[in-house]
Amino acid sequence: MIEVVRPGPLATVQDLGRPGHAHLGVPRSGAADERGLRLANRLVGNPEGAAGVEFTFGGAALRFHEHAWIAVTGAPVPLCVNGRECGTNAPCHVPEGALVEFGTPSSGLRSYLAVRGGVEAEQVLGSRSTDLLSGLGPAPLSSGDRLALGSSAGLVDIAVDFAPTPPLAETPVLRILPGPRDDWFTEDAMATLTSASYEVSPDSNRVGVRLNGPALTRARDGELGSEGMVTGSLQVPPNGLPIIFLADHPTTGGYPVVAVLESSAVNDAAQLRPGQHLRFRT
Amino acid sequence: MRVLRAGDAALLVETEDLATALRLNAALRDEGLPGVVDVVPGERTVLVMADTSADLDRLAARLPQLRLPADAADDADPVEVPVVYDGEDLDEVARLTGLSSDEVVRRHSAAFYTVAYLGFSPGFAYLTGLDPVLHVARRASPRTSVPVGSVAIAGPYAAVYPSRSPGGWRLLGRTGLRLWDETRDPPSLLRPGTRVRFVPEERS
Numbered sequence: 001m002i003e004v005v006r007p008g009p010l011a012t013v014q015d016l017g018r019p020g021h022a023h024l025g026v027p028r029s030g031a032a033d034e035r036g037l038r039l040a041n042r043l044v045g046n047p048e049g050a051a052g053v054e055f056t057f058g059g060a061a062l063r064f065h066e067h068a069w070i071a072v073t074g075a076p077v078p079l080c081v082n083g084r085e086c087g088t089n090a091p092c093h094v095p096e097g098a099l100v101e102f103g104t105p106s107s108g109l110r111s112y113l114a115v116r117g118g119v120e121a122e123q124v125l126g127s128r129s130t131d132l133l134s135g136l137g138p139a140p141l142s143s144g145d146r147l148a149l150g151s152s153a154g155l156v157d158i159a160v161d162f163a164p165t166p167p168l169a170e171t172p173v174l175r176i177l178p179g180p181r182d183d184w185f186t187e188d189a190m191a192t193l194t195s196a197s198y199e200v201s202p203d204s205n206r207v208g209v210r211l212n213g214p215a216l217t218r219a220r221d222g223e224l225g226s227e228g229m230v231t232g233s234l235q236v237p238p239n240g241l242p243i244i245f246l247a248d249h250p251t252t253g254g255y256p257v258v259a260v261l262e263s264s265a266v267n268d269a270a271q272l273r274p275g276q277h278l279r280f281r282t
Numbered sequence: 283m284r285v286l287r288a289g290d291a292a293l294l295v296e297t298e299d300l301a302t303a304l305r306l307n308a309a310l311r312d313e314g315l316p317g318v319v320d321v322v323p324g325e326r327t328v329l330v331m332a333d334t335s336a337d338l339d340r341l342a343a344r345l346p347q348l349r350l351p352a353d354a355a356d357d358a359d360p361v362e363v364p365v366v367y368d369g370e371d372l373d374e375v376a377r378l379t380g381l382s383s384d385e386v387v388r389r390h391s392a393a394f395y396t397v398a399y400l401g402f403s404p405g406f407a408y409l410t411g412l413d414p415v416l417h418v419a420r421r422a423s424p425r426t427s428v429p430v431g432s433v434a435i436a437g438p439y440a441a442v443y444p445s446r447s448p449g450g451w452r453l454l455g456r457t458g459l460r461l462w463d464e465t466r467d468p469p470s471l472l473r474p475g476t477r478v479r480f481v482p483e484e485r486s
Contacts, residue, residue: 022320022331023307024470025400025407124464134404135445136464180286180294226401226408228322228329230292252324252401260289263334 001065002115004145008059008102011141012130012206013121014112015051021125022251028231029131032206032247032270033110036074039163040114043071043091045155050118051128053141055111058102062113067096068149069116069158075108075168075271090162107168108271116155120148132206133248171197172272173279174265179234181224181256189216193234193242193259194280202274206248208235209272215240216258226252232261232269234280244269285342292331293342300398300410303328304354304475306345313348315341323399323474360477363442365391365433367482369453371421375435378418387482389413390454395440395478400470405444405462407472412440424450431457433480440480444470 004011014037017030031037031054038048058077072079072088079086080101086092088111094100105111121128121138130137141147182190198213216236228251229235234242235255242258246269259280261269272278283306284296297303307323310330317336322329332341367387376383395411412435420436425448428434432443434451443449444462461471472478 019319019331021404021469022322022329023400023474024404024468025402026404026469028320125469136404177287177289180288225325225327226399227294227324227327228288228320228331230288230329230331232289250401251322252399257288260287260292263290 001149002119002147003063003065004141004143004147005061005063005099006059006143007141008055008057010056011060012054012132013051013119013138013141013147014054014129015127016049017129017247018125018127018131018136022228025251026125026136027131027133027248027251029127029129029137029247031112033074033112033267035264035267036110036112037114039089039165040071040073040112043073043089043158043160043163044069044114044116045152045158046114046116046118050114050150051121052112052114052119053147055102055113056109058104058111060102062100064094064096064098064100066149068094070094070100071114072102072111073114073165074111075105077105077111078103087162089165091158091160107170109273110270115149116158117152118150120150131248133250168268168271171277171279172268173281174268175262176234176259176265176280176282177262178282179257179259182258184218184220184224184256185236185258186217186219189218189258192216194282197277197279198242200272200274200276200278204272204274206246208246208249209244209269211242211244213241216242218256224254224256226254229253229257230260232263232266233257234259234261246270283346285345287338288329290338291334291336292329293338293345295328295330295345297326297328300325301354302350304396304398305350306348307474308354309348309350315344317341325398354475360394360479361471363433363457363459363478363480364483365455365457365480366484367455369433369455371452372454375416375418375452375454379415381415386416386454389416390435390440391480391482397472397474397476397478398439399474400472403445403447404464405470405472407441407470407476409440409478410438412438418452420450421452424448428453429456431459433457
């Protein structure tokens with residue numbers, strides 16, 4: 001069992017979410033940076049979709065009441081086990097009673113903890129993910145919470161010592177594809193989107209990354225009927241500033257989607273920090 | 283039918299109207315095409331989300347060839363939603379429409395509704411079929427908390443709040459019927475195409 005001594009700014013249990021229920025208004029949710037969670041799980045021999053913990057801006061401390069193998073991925077964060085430094089992107093043994101502490105990430109936003117055997121939490125619609133938009137799944141972690149660990153029986157052996165990952169870019173360039181409603185915008189708008197620099201707004205969260213920068217001009221007025229939205233959509237509300245939809249985005253929306261991130265770029269978008277600059281390219 | 287790309291793992295199919303969107307949704311659910319993870323109807327669209335293994339070009343070519351059922355509405359009897367019509371906005375809706383409160387209730391409970399699509403929150407169904415006289419704009423300032431079971435209207439739609447949430451729709455009444463229960467399978471009583479009626483109930 002793991003005890004949350006302090007969760008940091010925001011810590012939630014996440015797996016790969018609740019696909020298959022979007023037609024009922026259920027967001028997919030799951031790890032915002034899915035690549036990070038999958039890697040952490042692989043490093044400790046878990047199935048990639050086992051539940052772990054998503055930390056936002058580090059800052060957490062966990063007491064392990066049983067020994068365990070862990071791996072931390074995503075935003076690179078100073079990691080200490082009983083005060084001794086431990087590398088990220090690598091399996092690490094935690095003795096019974098040890099305190100695991102997360103510093104502040106040097107880059108990126110969200111770090112992922114996988115524990116061999118997975119983290120146990122009640123499943124809702126087949127997932128243990130906390131969905132901050134709909135309220136499905138466990139509440140965000142708070143001090144004193146206890147997380148049971150799953151069994152490691154039948155898991156593959158831990159076989160990798162370290163998984164090198166490329167550093168997160170200081171000014172990421174995210175690959176986009178034209179969106180289903182790109183014709184709602186002027187040609188200038190598309191040129192602006194792919195040439196200007198945008199800044200991440202502080203009111204970004206797991207639902208979406210809000211951006212500040214040049215507004216995109218619409219080529220037509222009128223209202224779009226509500227339609228299904230995918231993760232990575234750049235939805236443009238009337239103020240012209242795109243919002244990148246992340247894991248907890250609403251299943252339908254009525255504002256036009258000018259472009260959609262390539263699937264792999266969604267992971268990079270989930271690592272954007274407030275104030276950070278980014279660009280888009282096709 | 284126009285098939286648009288929504289990124290590298292989804293297609294957005296535009297249909298001429300809602301009925302066609304619901305028929306395409308029904309066909310896709312029956313067909314169970316390989317690699318399709320989610321099928322999400324909208325007002326005049328169906329979003330088809332695939333996993334990374336799916337070949338989007340093939341899927342895009344396949345969609346217009348699907349045989350659509352003649353009528354997507356559920357064959358089942360309509361879901362009857364018992365309503366106590368004592369909503370906070372009932373009098374205001376009467377004033378906005380120039381009807382008496384009783385007439386608002388009569389018209390709301392006389393109509394036959396169909397679930398167009400769900401969104402906003404889990405189990406929140408947008409019901410079409412509302413009497414055009416009752417089409418009123420949503421409130422200028424949304425309530426921060428609308429109680430679970432609130433029966434409401436806004437624009438061309440009727441709905442029941444499946445859980446407590448913020449909301450700007452006009453509240454006509456309330457129901458004790460549980461629309462959303464995550465331990466039930468399926469968790470939502472209302473699904474795209476489900477037919478619905480509202481049945482007035484005595485005050486309790």
